[in-house]
Amino acid sequence: MTDNFDDLRNSVILSELGGYGNGIFCAQYAKGASVVMMGTYIIDSARNIHYPPEFIFRPGGNYRSYFEAHIKEARLSGAKVAVSAIGSELKDVIDMLVTAEQCGADFISLCAHSAMELYTKQGLGYKLCMPENRDNLKRWISEILSATSKPLILKPGSVWHDYIVESVSIAAQSGTPIVHANLGLAFEPEAIATIGELSQIFDFVIAGGGITGIDGAKEVLEAGAGAVSVAKAAIQDVHFIEQLGRELKEIVISKSAQ
Numbered sequence: 001m002t003d004n005f006d007d008l009r010n011s012v013i014l015s016e017l018g019g020y021g022n023g024i025f026c027a028q029y030a031k032g033a034s035v036v037m038m039g040t041y042i043i044d045s046a047r048n049i050h051y052p053p054e055f056i057f058r059p060g061g062n063y064r065s066y067f068e069a070h071i072k073e074a075r076l077s078g079a080k081v082a083v084s085a086i087g088s089e090l091k092d093v094i095d096m097l098v099t100a101e102q103c104g105a106d107f108i109s110l111c112a113h114s115a116m117e118l119y120t121k122q123g124l125g126y127k128l129c130m131p132e133n134r135d136n137l138k139r140w141i142s143e144i145l146s147a148t149s150k151p152l153i154l155k156p157g158s159v160w161h162d163y164i165v166e167s168v169s170i171a172a173q174s175g176t177p178i179v180h181a182n183l184g185l186a187f188e189p190e191a192i193a194t195i196g197e198l199s200q201i202f203d204f205v206i207a208g209g210g211i212t213g214i215d216g217a218k219e220v221l222e223a224g225a226g227a228v229s230v231a232k233a234a235i236q237d238v239h240f241i242e243q244l245g246r247e248l249k250e251i252v253i254s255k256s257a258q
């Protein structure tokens with residue numbers, strides 16, 4: 001089934017912020033956003049993971065009560081809620097994402113963006129989208145899609161890598177509706193061109209990386225993104241997302257009045 005996600009168009013999305021992006025942070029910092037990306041949450045049995053402890057769960061751990069409370073809290077922002085997860089074992093990631101759905105998440109997200117060695121050494125994290133790992137990417141996406149029902153957002157590593165479009169196409173062909181592109185080298189022509197390519201492949205493209213105001217947001221939307229994502233600027237200014245969201249709405253209203 002194709003969804004055009006019209007309610008998200010030309011909006012601002014709070015990007016994943018491990019260590020920050022729990023329900024309380026989303027409620028405070030993401031007023032005016034259309035979606036808040038909670039997490040990324042780690043689900044892993046590995047020990048001594050260097051990551052904010054609140055965002056790490058063990059397989060079988062009590063993330064259900066955590067998500068029940070934090071998704072409810074995140075909703076106070078007025079936004080829909082997405083939960084982003086990563087882990088060494090596909091079955092654990094699936095369990096976390098299914099639980100997030102059951103606790104009310106509107107979207108689920110697979111983090112294939114992480115540069116943590118724990119994941120890259122297993123061909124996971126951003127390496128999941130490298131050409132040699134495409135079979136595994138396909139397996140992860142297919143199994144997540146068959147176990148879950150909410151729209152899946154794939155967040156690959158920085159999209160200016162030349163192999164990214166071909167790799168994420170596999171995820172789109174398998175049924176992933178949304179890609180979240182981090183431009184990495186924000187506003188380089190190659191990165192901007194990639195947004196256009198991704199918008200031909202996915203139902204919806206979220207793009208961000210280096211957005212500090214309305215000009216950057218407009219450029220990303222004009223390149224073909226459906227919505228812009230913001231991380232650092234949101235941490236720095238509690239009103240940033242609300243202000244940017246308002247400015248984008250004004251542009252859309254004045255365009256439709258013309």
Ligand SMILES: Cc1cc2nc3c(=O)[nH]c(=O)nc-3n(C[C@H](O)[C@H](O)[C@H](O)COP(=O)(O)O)c2cc1C
Nearest residue numbers: 015016017018039040113182209210211230231232
């Ligand atoms: C403190 C911090 C934590 C982040 N944590 C995550 C994370 O857990 N998962 C993820 O996919 N991206 C994470 N990111 C990347 C952001 O979501 C975003 O893609 C990137 O910072 C580019 O956007 P920006 O220029 O608006 O910050 C993090 C970024 C920062 C600054």
